[in-house]
Amino acid sequence: MKTLFGFVLVAYCIDITFGACYAKLEDGDHCTPKDGITMLAGSELLMPNVCEKCTCSRHSGSSSLFLSCCGYGKYAGVFAPPPGCEVITGEDGCSIKIVQAIDHSQPCVH
Structure with missing residues (x-):
């Protein structure tokens, strides 16, 4: 029974990961979504190799930048x-x- 529960839990987590979005505040003059890619404030980046779209914007009320990335297409969510x-x-x-x-x-x- 524990093995079945563990398998179901792992499968559930994989689905969540594929449909995930992530966001983070960054200091400096650019955002860095992954793999050394840099983005300027106000820019948008489509990464078809990982089916992900990111935006980099100025965080309201601070000098920080706000990076937001979400999967699209087959990685937009689970259905x-x-x-x-x-x-x-x-x-x-x-x-x-x-x-x-x-x-x-x-x-x-x-």
């Missing part, structure tokens, strides 16, 4: 398609399509 349908990843690797389970060339209509 389930209607019965008889499936979710497939688009050609860009991030976007999703909801299609009929028996024929992926047809859109899901419900």
Whole structure:
């Protein structure tokens, strides 16, 4: 029973991670989302290699910058398609399509 509970807990955490957003305050004149990338205040960055969109803005009432990043497309969150349908990843690797389970060339209509 403990093993099953542990597996369910890990699976739940993975789903949360894929649909996650994160934000942080940063000092200095730029934001740093990851991997040494830098962003100026007022800029927006789309990172299709990780399906993530970030914005860097001046935090109100302070000299700090506010970095906010969220997943998009297949990493926008966790959801389930209607019965008889499936979710497939688009050609860009991030976007999703909801299609009929028996024929992926047809859109899901419900």
